[in-house]
Amino acid sequence: xxxxxxxxxHLIKTRGQQVTLRCSPKSGHDTVSWYQQALGQGPxxxxxxYEEEERQRGNFPDRFxxxxxxxxxSELNVNALLLGDSALYLxxxxxxxxxxxxxxxxxxxxxxxLTVL
Amino acid sequence: xxxxxxxxxMDSYEGQEVNITCSHNNIATNDxxxxxxxxxxxxxxxxxxxxxxxxxxxxxxxxxxxDRKSSTLSLPRVSLSDTAVYYxxxxxxxxxxxxxxxxxxxxxxx
Numbered sequence: 371x372x373x374x375x376x377x378x379x380h381l382i383k384t385r386g387q388q389v390t391l392r393c394s395p396k397s398g399h400d401t402v403s404w405y406q407q408a409l410g411q412g413p414x415x416x417x418x419x420y421e422e423e424e425r426q427r428g429n430f431p432d433r434f435x436x437x438x439x440x441x442x443x444s445e446l447n448v449n450a451l452l453l454g455d456s457a458l459y460l461x462x463x464x465x466x467x468x469x470x471x472x473x474x475x476x477x478x479x480x481x482x483x484l485t486v487l
Numbered sequence: 488x489x490x491x492x493x494x495x496x497m498d499s500y501e502g503q504e505v506n507i508t509c510s511h512n513n514i515a516t517n518d519x520x521x522x523x524x525x526x527x528x529x530x531x532x533x534x535x536x537x538x539x540x541x542x543x544x545x546x547x548x549x550x551x552x553x554d555r556k557s558s559t560l561s562l563p564r565v566s567l568s569d570t571a572v573y574y575x576x577x578x579x580x581x582x583x584x585x586x587x588x589x590x591x592x593x594x595x596x597x
Contacts, residue, residue, distance in 0.1 A: 478530025
């Protein structure tokens, strides 16, 4: 049973560029959340997608956007990259579509390490 | 979401039992306590979750006193591979917007 898979694992961009990160949730999960983890910090919630819609959003600017596809996979897009966007971006999946089974228990991927120069 | 406070770091010797504490003074009635473990360059991994008293699984035990203002994660007989950052989170059941603090860096020494 495959867990959460993310791609790419590492990437380097320059300021002002745009980046797209991809996530495939764990089999059977229907909700995807994205987190940003700066070095030495805990993960910070960016947003959550369920039924192809953004359901919750953390304190991140509109430069951060996302999408969820009918097969539950998801993308995170960041426009106009800043040096401060350098971080590990984590995707997490869960199953909430049936009343909270496994709620609060997220399965995380290994992350995409973004470096902005 | 209720905030948590954890020690920044702690060391332990291999084979010992490790108790990791977490303070959550403002925990709400409907909040659960959840612990995650994170190794370098990996995503956090769920360890255990509880509401009150004691919860035990194959990996750890979670002790929650009656006032629920703190909790203790207990790892029996740690090995070097248990070196990781441990996060304590509180939030209502069904909430997937997890609020991570800086966590507690646990280093297991040979």
